[in-house]
Amino acid sequence: MGIETIEADDLDVESVLGSAVERREDPSLITGEAEYTDDIQRPNMAHMSVLRSQYGHATINGVDTSDAEAMDGVIGVYTADDLDVPGEVPTGWLLDSLKTPAHPLLAGETARYQGDGIAVAVAEERYIASDAVDAIDVDYDRRDAVTDPKEAVNEGAPVVHDDLDDNTAFDWEIGDADETDAAFDEAAHTAEIDLTNQRLIPNAMEPRATVAEYKPGTEELEVHMTSQNPHLHRQLMSGVLDVPEHKLHIVAPNVGGGFGNKIGHYPDEALASWCAKETERPVKWTATRSESYLTGTHGRDHVTHGELAMDEKGVITGMRVKTYAGMGAYLSTFAPAVPTYLYGTLLSGQYDIPAIHCNVVGAFTNSAPVDAYRGAGRPEALYAVERMITLGAREMGMDPAEFRRQNFVPSDDFPHQTPVAVEYDSGDYEPALDKALEAVGYDDLRERQEELREEGRYLGIGFSSYIEACGLAPSELAGQLGAQAGLWESGLVRVHPTGKVTAFCGTSGHGQGHETTYAQIVSDELGIPYDDIEIVEGDTDEIPQGMGTYGSRSAAVGGSALATSSQKVVEKAKKIAAHQLEASEEDIEFENGEFAVAGAPERSMHIQDVAAQSYLAHDMPDGIEPGLEETSFYDPDNFVFPFGTHIAVVEVDPDTGEIEFENYVAVDDVGPQINPKIVEGQVHGGVAQGIGQALYEGAEYDDNAQLVTGSMQDYTVPKAEHIPTMETDSTVTPSPHNPLGVKGVGEAGTIAAPQAVVNAVTDALQPFDVDHIDMPLTGEAVWRAVNDAPDAGAEGGDEAIADGSGIDEDGGEN
């Protein structure tokens, strides 16, 4: 049953950190009381609907809105010509070679992907707004389109942006090309792979939504929206709509999952806000699921060639990677960072590799913009690394676990400088591998694999020894790499006169349980009972500033900000306590909320009583202001680098291509765990998304750039029956550079799982000489790989071919 939760009543301040306390978020979520954006109603509220290009690439000759405008209940219909604001969606990350074509709120002359907004209708009711959009007539001239990132940069490919010469968005490299080439020149062995990391649709269960309200009296624009980072949205939208930042109030209420999809600044939320101002009515916009599929940012979309160089003993000496990364039709907010600094920098994996070179070409395509999706760049990197490592072991004829072990960065080599810019903060990779090997019973498994093969059954064991980089920092480095924002986090801890606490953090949770874990952190630091602490996130008028929740940064950066503010509170309270206890500050000891005079424990004062005194302010030490609240802007020294080993055990039926899980073991090292139950939940969910990518998911466009997988009926979000029961375990290697020692866990599972599964399937199919199958490994894909393998006639292959004659008609279950 996993880790057992405990009730908040059973917590004490001594053990609050590390306790699997039940989430305080749950009561409102399990009763229907929680308020998501679409739940919000305002008096006189109108509804907006967006007309979207039905073609992947088209010239817009004209837009006739007259029929729509004439409909009962329609308040206004607007096109690009009507927008009287700067209206260009900005790019939040720049690269030296980056081209930044304009991204208008509404397409004027050209629609560049299916779903590109062309007009909006505002109406009295939700359904009427949709009717109005249907009544708009657009005169299109269709154009040739391109959606494959590699084909897009070929000469002669249809050009997505007429003002550019071609579709190359950027050409970026990292690492030393000459040293890497030399490593390959001298290599005794090499392994190589061509792979795609397919385009994915994030599928947060809650579609994006906005309720915008303009108050002419105060000139304030209040926007409730599905945001992972309300302060960032405020800053960006302020420029897009030319609304001063102090007049823009953004609230992220309950948000139903994000997975990266709710980071970026999209046109739609700004359009709803503009319409609210224009019509002087509160305006709601809620994406349908098909709109989400068409226009919400997608993830991944890489075409990669990777090579590994090894010496005669299988010691890795070099890695060379060339990747074409799809950007979609426009650059989404952090899109340029994802396939570059969040990808190339992770290619060393857990391994001590002396030379690495990576070149990434970003390509504009006629498809939905690509941005961060759970893992954002790191899953693409680790998939490539761990597939190459597996093929390297195969080339050497070595056991894949031992090949990994031999090449791990040794535990005494931390901090470890990689050849791809980053320095790993801490790590100890073998214990996690060993725990995972023990959990699956590795030696016995290999024996059983042999026995089963003799019976014509194919068991596979797949490894993923992954590294993850989260809490991207420090801000100075982020700036050098092209970020147009700092990556610190703010925390404000306010102790009220009664000793109760409200703590504010600039992260913005959307399912991660921050209200619980942050309260655990603050309780531990202040020694104030957990139930006396309230956590506030997601409101730009309440929280000083913030950078939001993504990149598994909340605990490491936001948690550290709250820990730092709490420590400042304790520092001030100590001065007040010393004064009131008539002792010198140096003689005051602080433990579990109690300030006591060293050697005289009966002379003590609880921090909650100090708070009362701080507001009474009748007897304060000289130079100390009344009140007890502190803010910090915490800017970490470095990223944190969680790691672990996941092992998937599957049985593959070569006759049908079906894959069945026998086991899935996840051993993760995310540093000390604030709440182990929440960590477990993050691992489960992350792994499920990774398995989704490995086996089921993939966004597909046809040659005309029409999204073929345009609904949940065409795109397989894994169901309960698709995901195996997982066994989770952990090791604990603290980060040396943040006050909590914590790393991050939000994305670990998604980064780890795809290659564990693909390595397991290719391990199972080793007798058929199947080296690689591109994801998703559908029944059809597996069956074809078995039957197309160069050695399809060998060993078990005969039977597969003989029985396979009609199978490709239905090709398995997906």
Place this chain on the structure above:
Amino acid sequence: MTEHDIELSVNGTTHELTVESRTLLVHALRDELGYTGTNVGCESSTCGACTVHLDGDAVKSCTLLAVQADGAEIGTVEGLAEDGSYAPIQEGFQKEHGLQCGYCTPGMMLAADDLLERNPDPDEDEIREAIEGNLCRCTGYQNIVNAVEFAANEMGETASPEMTAADGGGDD
């Protein structure tokens, strides 16, 4: 657009309202009556976020017209807790960390409740099959399965003494 006067009993409270022919039940519940605990995720019966009980059965309220539910007894997440105490399924979701963002949770709990009504002691496979019409992107389902098992055990424990009295020692 033709309009219809309908009557819906939601969690035991009767509401009279006027809806268009095309009004979906989920929009009548959310936008007209304010039962916003029921969510919309896909408008195509795939994700199950909109699952409610209709005369005791779990149905997807995003692909049912409000007028089709005229006269029906509707159960939503707002009606699960009774007299201030959680239903076993709610308790299970909290104890077993069966939810993260919570968006799928109301529908998931109503689908699970429907299962437990039909099968008070389901095994893991039966639970996974019963919730295949309800998607969760956060949890990987494992703790949802645990939550449903928790609820089944809880209901079994509270049911047993009553059954002992009424049925002379029935046991599940």
